[in-house]
Amino acid sequence: MSSFKNIYINEWIKTMKRPRSYIGFAIIIFICGMLQSAFYHDGKEILSFVTQSLENSFDINGTILNGNLICFILLQTLIVQLPLLVAFVTGDMVSGETSSGTIRFLLTRPASRTKIIIAKWLAGLTYTFFLLIVLGVMALFVARGVFGNGDLMALNSEGLTIVPADDLGWRWFYALCIAFLSLSVVATLSLFFSCILDNSITPIVTVMAIIIIFTIIGMFDIPSFDVIKPFLFTTHMISWKSLFEDPIPFADIRFSCIVLGVHLVVLLGLSLYFFNKKDISS
Amino acid sequence: MKFVSVLFLLLSSVLLHAQDAKSLLRNVNKKFxxxxxYKAAVFMKFNIPGVKIKNMNGQVMxxxxNKFRVKANGIFFLPKQNPMQNMSQILMDTNAYTAVFSGNEVVQGMACAVVNLVPLQSNNEIILGRFWIDSKSALVLKSQITTKNNGTIETENRFGALGKYALPDRMLITVEVAKIKVPKMLAADLNKKSTDKSTATNTREKGTIELLLSDYKLNQKLSDAEFVETQ
Structure with missing residues (x-):
């Protein structure tokens, strides 16, 4: 057990020693800061696009532009980009070592290949977790500090849902948990490609291409796509948004978590299978 | 000669009705x-198309x-032409409109006189006001205000113990609302299948706000500061 812990710590140190690991944190902080600044100056005009038709008939009382709305907008914007940042780091965890030749030294250690790949996977998940923590702190706590707390006006294509401020804490917590599960699938997919490909860049590009293709499939209301949509992990990556609907579609959220969980297990299993079979020739 | 008599009869009947309407409105005004x-507790129930919002407690002052405020924690919606605020204002200024009696109708099981108010000034936001007044109690049981920009606002009032001051226990406000359309990219519902197949962008639907008022406190000498909204 302690050997596994050492391998894990070693993998985590390796991950954090690479300069590219910090690009994700820098991008999140930059985008959050940029969007918060934009909303601080022009937020009311931006929101009026949505509330215009309502404002013709109603006086909207209360503060719409608050930290919770900013966090909601930031999360839904960044959750599409975040997988790319995750793949950027986790995509070359194995292939990077294969192409540089350090994988030979790694495998000379007494630990099994399974332990090594699980340690790498956990290091990838830890990195994903910290990315989300930074996003949560920047998007929620900094936004609340700047814009204040208040009821959330959650936007969806069917209209608006007003969620009371005192009913938001647990929703944010579970939203971040679902976001973590979604990003874990991306991290595992990257690890899988990293195990079967020897080039450092190809797994990253492949994962990015898959995410882009799946997202495009999800965007169009084409009947032939409807058959495959429920099985694409990208369809379920924004299921956290359902937590801000009224009533909350718990059955849909459960289904999304199951689909994401199945993806995670299958991809991890495939990564273990291919890494254990891998012929190290470099 | 016959024609003149008929015309005279018609004119006098119109004048008589106008006078009836004005005296009825004067009785209503007496109550205001x-x-x-006043200050009262209010429970608000919203049914606005495209907006999901929970019922809410608040305070109305x-x-x-013309000072009016609804105080509540959080985001809530009230009609732009708030009938609670405006009804007394509209009716009180008897020189600002022409009142025409246009018949009798039964509202909430009571025979009501229907009075139409047409503003005399063309720059008024209100085009037409229609009031269903119970002539026995001199209470406005229903009103319909047609505005230039915000469509028609219909209000149904139910009165209880404070009916003698024309203060309702329950108000049901019906407002015309333009369909809300949140752009798919802004809503980020990239994977959600649209359930709305309609292509019309300017369709208007009816939304309702129900206000249940209780615990009235009258003539408490409220200070102006209480009506100032703080962010």
Missing amino acids: LAVND YKRP
Whole structure:
């Protein structure tokens, strides 16, 4: 057990020693800061696009532009980009070592290949977790500090849902948990490609291409796509948004978590299978 | 000669009805005059197309002549032309409109006189006001205000113990609402299948806000500061 812990710590140190690991944190902080600044100056005009038709008939009382709305907008914007940042780091965890030749030294250690790949996977998940923590702190706590707390006006294509401020804490917590599960699938997919490909860049590009293709499939209301949509992990990556609907579609959220969980297990299993079979020739 | 007599009869009947309408409105106004200010607890129920919002408790305040505020925690919606705020204002200024009696109708099981108010000034936001007034109690049981920009606002009032001051226990406000359309990219519902197949962008639907008022406190000498909104 302690050997596994050492391998894990070693993998985590390796991950954090690479300069590219910090690009994700820098991008999140930059985008959050940029969007918060934009909303601080022009937020009311931006929101009026949505509330215009309502404002013709109603006086909207209360503060719409608050930290919770900013966090909601930031999360839904960044959750599409975040997988790319995750793949950027986790995509070359194995292939990077294969192409540089350090994988030979790694495998000379007494630990099994399974332990090594699980340690790498956990290091990838830890990195994903910290990315989300930074996003949560920047998007929620900094936004609340700047814009204040208040009821959330959650936007969806069917209209608006007003969620009371005192009913938001647990929703944010579970939203971040679902976001973590979604990003874990991306991290595992990257690890899988990293195990079967020897080039450092190809797994990253492949994962990015898959995410882009799946997202495009999800965007169009084409009947032939409807058959495959429920099985694409990208369809379920924004299921956290359902937590801000009224009533909350718990059955849909459960289904999304199951689909994401199945993806995670299958991809991890495939990564273990291919890494254990891998012929190290470099 | 016959024609002149008929015309005379018609004109006098119109004048008589106008006079009836004005005297009815004067009776309604008498009730409003007894209250200088009030404070009441309000429970708001919203049914607005495209907006999901929970019921909410709050406090409503009024001070003569035109100070009005609904205080509640959080985001809530009230009609732009708030009938609670405006009804007394509209009816009180009897020189600002022409009142025409246009028949009798039964509302809430009571025979009501229907009075139409047409503003005399063309720059008025209100185009037409229609009031269903119970002539026995001199209470406005229903009103319909047609505005230039915000469509028609219909209000149904139910009165209880404070009916003698024309203060309702329950108000059902019906407002015309333009369909909300949140752009798919802004809503980020990239994977959600649209359930709305309609292509019309300017369709208007009816939304309702129900206000249940209780615990009225009359003539408490409310200060102006209580009507100032703080962010």
